[in-house]
Amino acid sequence: MFISGFTIIRNAILNDYPIVEAIQSILPVVDEMIVLVGDSTDETEQLIRSINSSKIKIHYSVWDMSLRSGGQVLAVETDKAKALINPKSDWAFYIQADEVIHEKYHAAILQGCAEHLSNAEVEGLLFDYLHFYGTYDYIGDSRKWYHKEVRIIRNNTSITAYKDAQGFRKGTEKVRVKPIPACVYHYGWVKSPEQMMQKQKNVSPYWLGDADMEKMLMNPAAWNFESFDSLEKFTGTHPTVMLDRIKRKNWQVTLDISRKKFSFKNRLLYYFEKLTGIRPFDFRNYRVIR
Numbered sequence: 450m451f452i453s454g455f456t457i458i459r460n461a462i463l464n465d466y467p468i469v470e471a472i473q474s475i476l477p478v479v480d481e482m483i484v485l486v487g488d489s490t491d492e493t494e495q496l497i498r499s500i501n502s503s504k505i506k507i508h509y510s511v512w513d514m515s516l517r518s519g520g521q522v523l524a525v526e527t528d529k530a531k532a533l534i535n536p537k538s539d540w541a542f543y544i545q546a547d548e549v550i551h552e553k554y555h556a557a558i559l560q561g562c563a564e565h566l567s568n569a570e571v572e573g574l575l576f577d578y579l580h581f582y583g584t585y586d587y588i589g590d591s592r593k594w595y596h597k598e599v600r601i602i603r604n605n606t607s608i609t610a611y612k613d614a615q616g617f618r619k620g621t622e623k624v625r626v627k628p629i630p631a632c633v634y635h636y637g638w639v640k641s642p643e644q645m646m647q648k649q650k651n652v653s654p655y656w657l658g659d660a661d662m663e664k665m666l667m668n669p670a671a672w673n674f675e676s677f678d679s680l681e682k683f684t685g686t687h688p689t690v691m692l693d694r695i696k697r698k699n700w701q702v703t704l705d706i707s708r709k710k711f712s713f714k715n716r717l718l719y720y721f722e723k724l725t726g727i728r729p730f731d732f733r734n735y736r737v738i739r
Contacts (some may be wrong), residue, residue: 567679588681
């Protein structure tokens with residue numbers, strides 16, 4: 450069994466992406482790691498080279514910013530990276546620049562890949578998600594955060610990134626997947642208020658039109674983390690590769706997790722999910738095989 454990892458990255462330092470930690474977190478379970486470095490204005494390439502692993506294969510790309518609508522350029526670059534993996538690969542493990550895998554899930558990931566290797570009906574493996582917000586102490590627990598997504602897919606050219614590369618499709622069809630007991634830790638919303646606002650202004654052109662982008666640029670210098678609808682305290686442990694970054698945190702944000710800001714409908718759905726573990730009417734970018 451051969452597993453290829455792949456990711457895309459552009460301006461990692463400028464936007465404070467934990468890309469080093471993201472890559473390091475899956476290196477133990479992949480046989481190669483494809484990193485497609487976009488045309489950055491910082492030292493992103495040198496940062497990737499600092500990982501110093503023989504598994505890493507660096508390639509280069511120029512992002513077509515005319516494809517920014519809806520984050521389309523992210524899907525295009527993701528497909529470019531996927532096309533670079535070894536043809537003999539059985540599975541392709543996609544990790545985004547702000548996603549990290551806890552080492553406690555490595556065994557389950559390898560077991561899932563091995564267990565479903567010979568079943569061609571299984572086109573991908575489905576991960577749970579934790580979305581951290583503000584600091585490393587809070588996670589989003591409302592329906593606005595997707596709670597599952599596909600991160601391992603078959604090495605099949607017909608499977609491509611969907612929309613802004615949050616997930617994948619096979620042509621127009623949803624990818625058929627099996628859930629595995631593993632979780633992605635998403636740290637995209639953990640930055641200082643100033644860095645968070647700067648990142649939003651830097652990456653907004655991937656989604657916003659010119660008029661909306663002008664409004665974004667007029668925003669204040671610091672992000673207001675009080676604009677959440679629901680959070681809960683994180684009581685688990687972080688991946689080992691994240692510990693140094695967590696120690697370097699130099700800002701403090703205290704958020705009131707007792708505050709819930711929902712419409713009547715979403716409040717009912719929120720508490721129904723808390724009671725039952727079921728999330729009704731949820732959008733799924735995949736089809737789970739039972």
